[in-house]
Amino acid sequence: MADQVEVAVVGAGPGGLSAALAAAQAGAQVTLIDGYGRPGGQYFRQPAAELRTRQRMRHQREGEALWEKALGAGVRFLPETVVWGAFEGNLLALHGPHTPAHVQARAIILATGAYDRPVAFPGWTLPGVMTAGAAQALLKQQRILAGKRILLAGTGPLQVVLAADLVRAGASVVAILEGSRFFAKVVRQAGALWGQWQRLAEGLGSRLTLLRQGVPFRPGWGIVAAHGTEQVESATIARLDSQWRHIPGSQETLTCDTLCLGYGFIPSNTLSRLLGAKQEWRPELGGEVPWRDIDMQTSVSGVYAVGDGAGVGGGPLAMLEGQIAGIAGAAQTGHGAGEVEKTIRHLAPILARERRFQRMYAALFTPGPGLYEWSRDDTVLCRCEEVTRADVRKALALGADSANEVKAIIRCGMGDCQGRMCSHLVAHCIARETGRPVAEVGLYRPRPPIFPVPVLALDRQLEEIASGAVSEAARR
Amino acid sequence: MSMSRKMGTGVVIVGGGIVGCAAAFSLARRGRKVILLEKSVIGGEASGRNGGGVRAQCRDRRERPLAMASITLWAGLEAELGFDVEYVQDGNIRMATNEERMGMLRREMEEELADGLGVEMWDRDELRRRAPYLSDVFVGAKYCPADGTANPILASRAFGWAAKRIGATILVHTEAVSIGVQVGQVTSVTARDRDGEILIETPWVIHAGGPWTPQLSRTVGIQVPIEPARSVVAITQRMPFLFKEFISSHDLGAYCRQAREGHVHIGGVGTPGKTFDQTMPAASVAQLARGAARIVPALRGANILRTWAGTLENTPDKVPIISPVDGIKGYILASGFSGHGFCLGPIAGTLLSELIVDGEPSLPLDEFRLSRFAASPAPV
Numbered sequence: 001m002a003d004q005v006e007v008a009v010v011g012a013g014p015g016g017l018s019a020a021l022a023a024a025q026a027g028a029q030v031t032l033i034d035g036y037g038r039p040g041g042q043y044f045r046q047p048a049a050e051l052r053t054r055q056r057m058r059h060q061r062e063g064e065a066l067w068e069k070a071l072g073a074g075v076r077f078l079p080e081t082v083v084w085g086a087f088e089g090n091l092l093a094l095h096g097p098h099t100p101a102h103v104q105a106r107a108i109i110l111a112t113g114a115y116d117r118p119v120a121f122p123g124w125t126l127p128g129v130m131t132a133g134a135a136q137a138l139l140k141q142q143r144i145l146a147g148k149r150i151l152l153a154g155t156g157p158l159q160v161v162l163a164a165d166l167v168r169a170g171a172s173v174v175a176i177l178e179g180s181r182f183f184a185k186v187v188r189q190a191g192a193l194w195g196q197w198q199r200l201a202e203g204l205g206s207r208l209t210l211l212r213q214g215v216p217f218r219p220g221w222g223i224v225a226a227h228g229t230e231q232v233e234s235a236t237i238a239r240l241d242s243q244w245r246h247i248p249g250s251q252e253t254l255t256c257d258t259l260c261l262g263y264g265f266i267p268s269n270t271l272s273r274l275l276g277a278k279q280e281w282r283p284e285l286g287g288e289v290p291w292r293d294i295d296m297q298t299s300v301s302g303v304y305a306v307g308d309g310a311g312v313g314g315g316p317l318a319m320l321e322g323q324i325a326g327i328a329g330a331a332q333t334g335h336g337a338g339e340v341e342k343t344i345r346h347l348a349p350i351l352a353r354e355r356r357f358q359r360m361y362a363a364l365f366t367p368g369p370g371l372y373e374w375s376r377d378d379t380v381l382c383r384c385e386e387v388t389r390a391d392v393r394k395a396l397a398l399g400a401d402s403a404n405e406v407k408a409i410i411r412c413g414m415g416d417c418q419g420r421m422c423s424h425l426v427a428h429c430i431a432r433e434t435g436r437p438v439a440e441v442g443l444y445r446p447r448p449p450i451f452p453v454p455v456l457a458l459d460r461q462l463e464e465i466a467s468g469a470v471s472e473a474a475r476r
Numbered sequence: 477m478s479m480s481r482k483m484g485t486g487v488v489i490v491g492g493g494i495v496g497c498a499a500a501f502s503l504a505r506r507g508r509k510v511i512l513l514e515k516s517v518i519g520g521e522a523s524g525r526n527g528g529g530v531r532a533q534c535r536d537r538r539e540r541p542l543a544m545a546s547i548t549l550w551a552g553l554e555a556e557l558g559f560d561v562e563y564v565q566d567g568n569i570r571m572a573t574n575e576e577r578m579g580m581l582r583r584e585m586e587e588e589l590a591d592g593l594g595v596e597m598w599d600r601d602e603l604r605r606r607a608p609y610l611s612d613v614f615v616g617a618k619y620c621p622a623d624g625t626a627n628p629i630l631a632s633r634a635f636g637w638a639a640k641r642i643g644a645t646i647l648v649h650t651e652a653v654s655i656g657v658q659v660g661q662v663t664s665v666t667a668r669d670r671d672g673e674i675l676i677e678t679p680w681v682i683h684a685g686g687p688w689t690p691q692l693s694r695t696v697g698i699q700v701p702i703e704p705a706r707s708v709v710a711i712t713q714r715m716p717f718l719f720k721e722f723i724s725s726h727d728l729g730a731y732c733r734q735a736r737e738g739h740v741h742i743g744g745v746g747t748p749g750k751t752f753d754q755t756m757p758a759a760s761v762a763q764l765a766r767g768a769a770r771i772v773p774a775l776r777g778a779n780i781l782r783t784w785a786g787t788l789e790n791t792p793d794k795v796p797i798i799s800p801v802d803g804i805k806g807y808i809l810a811s812g813f814s815g816h817g818f819c820l821g822p823i824a825g826t827l828l829s830e831l832i833v834d835g836e837p838s839l840p841l842d843e844f845r846l847s848r849f850a851a852s853p854a855p856v
Binding site: 088399405408416453458459 | 517518519520524629630633636637640646648712713737755756757758761762765766768769775776777778779780781782783784
């Protein structure tokens with residue numbers, strides 16, 4: 001059952017869907033893989049099947065249309081499928097209910113997206129504290145409200161949109177804490193908003209909803225601590241200085257039953273790292289991202305990366321990058337080789353506009369270094385293994401000098417989440433304690449499987465390997 | 477250009493694996509001035525990337541006395557080093573799926589008993605009674621109650637931390653690039669770190685470089701017949717308690733142990749391929765999972781959480797080289813542990829310090845001389 005394919009696309013969000021569509025339209029055989037049952041990713045997240053008769057949001061309709069086009073172009077979709085490893089020879093190891101165990105592709109397009117940046121402060125592990133992404137997924141997919149009295153803390157317009165959606169769905173939003181004090185900056189960056197009419201309209205709509213409901217919007221404020229016994233009952237907040245450090249004496253306490261954190265995103269770059277793609281540390285893009293050339297190819301030939309997983313930039317940018325990578329990936333497999341340059345040239349002006357917006361967004365909403373100083377010595381950094389900041393300091397005192405070495409000694413990052421949650425927290429903590437740049441400290445080295453995978457499923461895969469179904473033919 | 481730096485010491489140890497660190501600890505404890513050079517981090521290679529088995533059974537007869545002596549040291553390590561290395565003596569079961577294997581194990585048992593190692597044979601019924609968690613494919617096993625396990629990541633590092641605490645100098649990210657010899661006597665070691673070269677004057681070099689040994693030994697014209705091999709380990713998510721023994725089957729190609737936190741470590745028996753490649757092949761992940769599922773049926777319901785690969789080094793006879801080098805006074809090799817270095821590390825460190833401090837080790841090392849390979853053809 002192992003498959004030789006021309007183009008494999010990992011992730012069916014805006015970037016992956018666009019890549020799959022473009023590659024298929026160019027004539028390539030395309031397999032699109034996603035962990036969820038329905039394509040769309042977080043951006044186009046669709047309601048659960050049982051709730052589909054309800055009215056859908058604009059993004060959901062857009063995503064549906066893109067998906068129908070891709071389907072029409074012959075894209076094969078592998079739903080509920082986890083890519084747990086990537087190996088030499090462009091071999092992807094899969095686990096899912098009805099999928100081959102391996103896909104060997106001549107071109108791989110990674111559109112793995114990003115995940116909410118975890119922020120550690122006293123009380124962040126209490127029930128009721130969740131990421132903005134989780135609250136949004138609950139609402140979009142299940143029509144479930146995360147809580148009744150919700151405090152939003154984070155940065156960027158996404159939390160304003162989420163707040164408006166929550167209010168429309170009947171929740172009470174206690175306040176929106178925006179870490180950035182950006183009004184002055186907005187004026188300087190206003191030029192980049194030219195052409196972003198849809199975004200502006202959406203933003204304006206959300207703001208109006210919130211104004212009508214009297215939801216306080218507090219720029220330059222952040223979280224100090226969440227309190228509660230069984231779950232969140234209140235939160236202490238404080239003013240932030242320009243570096244996002246708490247300003248002493250500015251603390252206030254707000255009552256809430258839910259705290260949603262939206263401090264930006266961390267690119268999911270694990271697969272490109274496993275494939276050996278060269279990485280760069282780019283805080284403005286969310287952290288560590290693969291280096292790419294003009295057609296979205298990484299330093300590994302035949303491996304492309306698009307969308308938030310290659311640098312946080314949002315849905316529209318991901319779709320453009322996906323289109324380019326799709327055409328380039330198809331060309332690599334012998335379909336429409338002449339089209340690549342033309343497409344890149346054709347898309348250049350829109351791409352430039354989106355990149356301008358991306359830069360403006362990063363300038364306004366990249367958290368300051370103080371964000372990683374909100375933990376205390378007894379604050380847990382690694383939830384899976386319950387490792388505190390004090391433990392990290394102990395490992396450093398023993399001579400550890402990298403995230404990997406700290407992990408080896410005190411087990412942070414060895415838990416079920418494979419270090420996704422604490423990777424940046426621990427790296428920043430080490431950087432601060434040792435006075436070195438985060439890029440030098442490094443993140444944990446990824447090890448397959450990047451998601452836990454059942455022994456029985458692996459056992460089944462061995463049959464495939466033994467039967468020679470994974471041939472050398474696709475390795476080019 | 478950075479200025480070249482100069483240092484001087486009593487002993488230079490090349491290699492920060494468990495053997496090198498144990499030697500540094502033993503020598504520092506006996507008052508010797510020691511500088512240990514490690515190209516990356518302490519315990520970062522095979523010493524920290526192995527199954528964690530500490531066993532005396534199923535060893536080459538030459539190696540057995542060392543393994544038995546080492547286990548005596550392991551039992552006192554926590555107190556000696558001041559760190560908990562998760563050492564437990566919960567026994568080692570070597571299973572057989574066929575009568576031929578049983579015959580081999582029986583012959584081995586006679587030798588082991590003669591050498592004073594307490595082991596026992598279990599037939600099918602006894603095995604079922606003593607280890608009911610094992611699959612019924614096994615027809616019997618050999619059991620050694622004094623064998624056990626430790627945490628490989630912590631143990632090598634703990635030797636390094638302890639050595640440092642009592643005065644050894646540990647230089648990480650510092651690679652030894654050549655050994656200086658004058659009239660048949662070691663005089664110095666040249667090392668390189670990110671700031672440039674360091675010349676270290678020393679009359680003694682202990683060379684415990686694992687698979688990377690040959691390239692440095694060649695700088696003094698010595699060929700060390702070892703080859704690299706990839707070792708692989710997979711780890712399950714935390715499981716409820718399943719078993720305490722270290723269990724292995726050559727017939728099924730895997731070994732397992734359940735670590736303190738509940739994760740089951742699954743390793744491959746046998747190390748195919750002569751390679752320094754430390755990436756994990758997709759097929760190996762599946763092979764380890766299959767091996768584990770066949771050995772312990774309860775693991776069929778487990779999830780694999782993580783895998784890693786490491787590089788160990790094999791000699792032609794899979795027995796280590798612990799040997800002064802003929803013709804170069806002061807140069808001692810401690811390498812080629814062939815996957816057995818973790819268990820042997822503590823005793824190797826002690827014997828190496830005795831070679832230097834007392835001139836005579838407390839256990840004979842004649843069987844581990846480099847010169848035993850002189851007559852054999854060079855490895856391909």
